[in-house]
Structures are given as C-alpha cells and as structure tokens.
Amino acid sequence: MRLAELSARSGVSTATIKFYLREGLLPPGRRLSATQAEYDETHLRRLRLVRALIQVGGIPVATAREVLAAVDDEHLTRHDRLGVAVWAIPQPAPARTREATAEETAAARTQVAALLQRLGWPMAHLDSPPGQALVRTVAALAGLGYPHDAERLLPYARVAERAAEADLDLLEHFTSEEEQVEASVALTVLHEPVLLALRRLAQAEESARRTGRPEDR
Amino acid sequence: MRLAELSARSGVSTATIKFYLREGLLPPGRRLSATQAEYDETHLRRLRLVRALIQVGGIPVATAREVLAAVDDEHLTRHDRLGVAVWAIPQPAPARTREATAEETAAARTQVAALLQRLGWPMAHLDSPPGQALVRTVAALAGLGYPHDAERLLPYARVAERAAEADLDLLEHFTSEEEQVEASVALTVLHEPVLLALRRLAQAEESARRTGRPEDR
DNA sequence: ACGTCTGGATAGTGGCACTATCCAAGCATG
DNA sequence: CATGCTTGGATAGTGCCACTATCCAGACGT
Structure with a gap:
C-alpha cells in the first residue's frame, strides 16, 4: 500500500506519517522507484504502536524511538525484550524544578529499600528505572509534606503485584513472540490510563461507602 | 513573608510565583501598600499543592485553577469536595487524533457498563469524568487491536478497589477538613506515579518469576 | 537621599509534536 | 505523448503551553 492508504487505514495524516518516517519511528517502505515506496501490514501495526506510545502514553518521540529500537533488537533475550517497556518508558517525571533535597532522596531510597526487602524483591530493583522513579517520587512527596515509609507503601505494592499478575496473564494470550513483545x-x-480511571471510580465508590453514600453524588 | 521569601521557602522562582498569581492559581497576598504585599503559610501550602498538580500530576494550568476553585468552594459538601480531585482532574487523554469510531465507543461503553454491574457499582459512574475516560480508553485500545471486555477489565477493577481503600485509609490520618480536602x-x-512505578517493578518481578528468573535481568 | 527591592504589566523563550509548502519524479488517462 | 494529479522527500513554519526576562514606578532601609 502507498502512503495515502497507510494514512487512511491508520487515521494518521500523511504529514504525520512522514514525520515519523523522518524521526525513525517507522521503518521506510520498500522503494519501488525514486519517488515511490510501498508499505505493508507491519508498517500499519508499527504505526498503531507508535500512536499508542506517543498519544496515549504521552511519551516523547525520542524515547519512543529507543523503545522501538529495543523491541526490534534481535540480540536481546525474550525476557529482556519483554522488559524493555518497563525499563525504557519514562515515568511522568516527578519534580522538574523544586528538585528534592539530598536528604529527602536518601530517606526515600532507604524506605524503598525497606519496602523491597519486605516484599522479597531483589535489591537490584532499587537502581532500575522504575525503582529510581519511585525513589524520586517518594522524595518529592516528602518535600510536599506527604512522607511515605515502607509501611505506607506496602499496600500499594501489594496492589501493584496483582496488577502485574493481570498484565502477565493477558500477555500469555498472545502466541507469537513478536506479538508478545509488542503487546508488552x-x-x-x-x-x-485504564488503571488510573478505575482507581478514581473506586475512590468515589469507596468514599461513598464510607461516608454513608449520600445518594452517591 | 514577602515574595522573595515565599520563593526561597518553596523553591519556586519569583517569576513563576508571579505567573501563578496572575493565573489565579495562588490567591493574592495581603496588600501592605501600593507596591507591597505579604504572604503567609497558607500561600506556601497552596503553592506546594499547585506545584504538585502541575509538575508531578502534569495537569494543565487552566484545569488546576478549576480544581483549586472547587477545593476552596465553601458551598460543597465534604464528600463533594473530596470528590473534586477524582472528578475534575483530567486523565492522560487517550487518542487525540485517531478518535475511536462510534461503534468502538458504543462497544466500550457496553463493556464498561457490564463491568460496573458485576462490581455492584452505580451505573451513574458511567457518565462521570473517570467513567468517560475509561470508556474512551477502552475504545482506543480496541482501535489499536487490544479489545477489552468486562471479563478482562475485572481484575484491574479489583486492583483499583484495593488501591482506593489504601487511599482512603491514608486520608483518614488527616484530621482537619482542610487538610483532608487538600490531601485528597x-x-x-x-x-x-507511585502506583505506576510499583506496577513496573512488579511486572519485572512477576516476569522473572514466570520465566524462571534468569538471574533477574 | 539614594541604592535596593517589590509587585505588576508585557512581551519573549524554549520545547515539542506536528503541519504547510515546495519540488521533482511517477502514473494514469485521452 | 501531453497533461494533470499523486507520490515521497526536504525544509521551514505553527500552535500550544509553561514558564521567564525585562521594565517600571513606587516603597523601604540606612
């Protein structure tokens, strides 16, 4: 298919597709001549994934390129490639300006370490990207007057464990390795966004339950 | 305290504080004279909250203004004010361009409704902001080739319930109503970000567990 | 009384995801 | 084979948005 058809089937404008091609988010099509190229289903799927990452996930273009490169990297083991999303996709980046103080960060690190220990998770997680993100966030929270220790984090970690189980269960429905990596x-x-929307609904529900459900807002 | 001190104690530049004052995110200080104003602890706390919303939460300035106005609104009931955050703070906005088709949205709505029924939650949630966000996201997921029915959503809803319980438990630690509303x-x-970071750690952990922990990455 | 600081107004900056415009080379139709 | 539309590529521009830099006149401090 040509650019125009790729655009029509994906709902992404040709200008934007050209932009993604330029940025290396989408591999170039098969060249038919000096000014013609052909795209196939793999381009369509990749394009959908790109849109998902950028538009729904809100991750920057440069990061998306890295993630996609890792997805395509044949040298990685399956577990590595499954972990790419977890490792490389950035968190919503807590605190850009009022960077937490060194003490806050150190304290946060201690508490996260304590949490890992109580969960029986390897201490190596502490230095992984999501681990660092957690430390930064906990430090930021402390700076804003909401200190969190391992005790307070534990219920959330338990929740996260069950979310991860649900995630992995879903992944197992995909058969081919390609599909699994992409789905991961x-x-x-x-x-x-699904989880966060559900949390807010659950908050409203739980709040109504605890305050005696005053006609539930 | 003066602007400079407010800036020093909050770590936010005076220019940015002025910007927030202009935008109505921060109430003006007590005027001492034509060119002098004084700020107090409430300004400091509000400023921290503003930073939390904008910087960590990534919500737009205009929305932050609405949320804060609702927080300050004396006419709302306690439950309403606690719900303000849930209701008014926008979700990461799925799908800006390739808006889901009408069929996808209708199907998503049906599945979310089925989910609410199975959870025993009021159907009114379907039209609440987080409910709408959920429908949009599920529709977007379907458009990207990841259809979700009530069955698949249920585990995540259970997870969300427990997260909400943890949230409300934490809120009860705050005594004054003001604090509770703000903390909410x-x-x-x-x-x-805490929950999302923990989920990624848990994913890595669960993946390692299921694939036989190859020295855990 | 004089240099510094203050708050307010206005315009500018930087980052980033697109998007509009050109252009020369196909392709399709009569 | 002429002609008009389309294609992919290159380049520069747009729009949004959260700041940020600059001015300015009026306090304030010593």
Whole structure:
C-alpha cells in the first residue's frame, strides 16, 4: 500500500506519517522507484504502536524511538525484550524544578529499600528505572509534606503485584513472540490510563461507602 | 513573608510565583501598600499543592485553577469536595487524533457498563469524568487491536478497589477538613506515579518469576 | 537621599509534536 | 505523448503551553 492508504487505514495524516518516517519511528517502505515506496501490514501495526506510545502514553518521540529500537533488537533475550517497556518508558517525571533535597532522596531510597526487602524483591530493583522513579517520587512527596515509609507503601505494592499478575496473564494470550513483545510495550503503556480511571471510580465508590453514600453524588 | 521569601521557602522562582498569581492559581497576598504585599503559610501550602498538580500530576494550568476553585468552594459538601480531585482532574487523554469510531465507543461503553454491574457499582459512574475516560480508553485500545471486555477489565477493577481503600485509609490520618480536602487532591495525583512505578517493578518481578528468573535481568 | 527591592504589566523563550509548502519524479488517462 | 494529479522527500513554519526576562514606578532601609 502507498502512503495515502497507510494514512487512511491508520487515521494518521500523511504529514504525520512522514514525520515519523523522518524521526525513525517507522521503518521506510520498500522503494519501488525514486519517488515511490510501498508499505505493508507491519508498517500499519508499527504505526498503531507508535500512536499508542506517543498519544496515549504521552511519551516523547525520542524515547519512543529507543523503545522501538529495543523491541526490534534481535540480540536481546525474550525476557529482556519483554522488559524493555518497563525499563525504557519514562515515568511522568516527578519534580522538574523544586528538585528534592539530598536528604529527602536518601530517606526515600532507604524506605524503598525497606519496602523491597519486605516484599522479597531483589535489591537490584532499587537502581532500575522504575525503582529510581519511585525513589524520586517518594522524595518529592516528602518535600510536599506527604512522607511515605515502607509501611505506607506496602499496600500499594501489594496492589501493584496483582496488577502485574493481570498484565502477565493477558500477555500469555498472545502466541507469537513478536506479538508478545509488542503487546508488552503496548499494554504497559495503555493499561495505565485504564488503571488510573478505575482507581478514581473506586475512590468515589469507596468514599461513598464510607461516608454513608449520600445518594452517591 | 514577602515574595522573595515565599520563593526561597518553596523553591519556586519569583517569576513563576508571579505567573501563578496572575493565573489565579495562588490567591493574592495581603496588600501592605501600593507596591507591597505579604504572604503567609497558607500561600506556601497552596503553592506546594499547585506545584504538585502541575509538575508531578502534569495537569494543565487552566484545569488546576478549576480544581483549586472547587477545593476552596465553601458551598460543597465534604464528600463533594473530596470528590473534586477524582472528578475534575483530567486523565492522560487517550487518542487525540485517531478518535475511536462510534461503534468502538458504543462497544466500550457496553463493556464498561457490564463491568460496573458485576462490581455492584452505580451505573451513574458511567457518565462521570473517570467513567468517560475509561470508556474512551477502552475504545482506543480496541482501535489499536487490544479489545477489552468486562471479563478482562475485572481484575484491574479489583486492583483499583484495593488501591482506593489504601487511599482512603491514608486520608483518614488527616484530621482537619482542610487538610483532608487538600490531601485528597494531592494524593490522588501524587500517588499515580507511585502506583505506576510499583506496577513496573512488579511486572519485572512477576516476569522473572514466570520465566524462571534468569538471574533477574 | 539614594541604592535596593517589590509587585505588576508585557512581551519573549524554549520545547515539542506536528503541519504547510515546495519540488521533482511517477502514473494514469485521452 | 501531453497533461494533470499523486507520490515521497526536504525544509521551514505553527500552535500550544509553561514558564521567564525585562521594565517600571513606587516603597523601604540606612
């Protein structure tokens, strides 16, 4: 198919597709001549994944390129490639300006370490990207007057464990390795809004329950 | 305290504070004279909350203004004010361009309704902001080739229920109503990165467990 | 009284995801 | 084979948005 058809079938404008090609988010099509190129289903799927990462996941173009490169990297083991999304996709980046103080960060690190220990998770997680993100966030929270220790984090960690189980269960429905890797990236990103929306609904529900449900708002 | 001190104690530049004053995110200080104004602890706390919403939560300035106005609104009931964060803070907005088709949205709505029924939650949630966000996200997921029915969503809803319980438990630690309202907004936003970071750690952990832990990456 | 600081107004910056415009080379139709 | 539309590629521009830099006149401090 040509650019125009790729655009029509994906709902992404040709200008944007050209942009993604330029940025290396989408591999170039098969060249038919000096000014013609042909795209196939793999381009369509990749394009959908790109849109998912950028638009739904809100991750920057440069990062998306890295993630996709890792997805395509043949040298990685399956576990590595499944972990790419987890490792490489950035968190919503807590605190850009009022960077937490060194003490806050150190304290946060201690508490996260304590949490890992109580969960029986390897201490190596502490230096992984999501581990660092957690430390930064906990430090930021402390700076804002909401200190969290391992005790307070534990219920959330238990919740996260069950979310991860659900994630992995879903992944197992995909058979081919390609699909699994892609789904791992897509679902890691795309389930975030699902989970957060559900949490807010559950908050409203729980609040109504505890305050005696005053006609539930 | 003066602007400079407010800036020093909050770590936010005077220019940015002026910007927030202009935008109505921060109430003006007590005027001492034509060119002098004084700020107090409430300004400091509000400023921290503003930073939390905008910087950590990534919500737009205009929305932050609405949320804060609702927080300050004396006419709302306690439950309403606690719900402000849940209701008014926008979700990461799925799908800006390739808007889901009408069929996808209708199907998503049906599945979310089925989910609410199975959970025993009021159907009114379907039209609440987080409910709508959920429908949009599920529709977007379907469009990307990851259809979700009530069955698949249920485990995530169970997870969300427990997260909400943890949230409300934490809120009860705050005594004054003011603190509770503010903490409700702050924690709704600030716990999102915590939860997401923990989910990624848990994914890595669960993946290692299922694939036989190859020295855990 | 004089240099510094203050708050307010206005315009500018930087980052980033696109998007509009050109252009020369196909392709398709009469 | 002429002609008009389309294609992919290159380049520069747009729009949004959260700041940020600059001015300015009026306090304030010593």
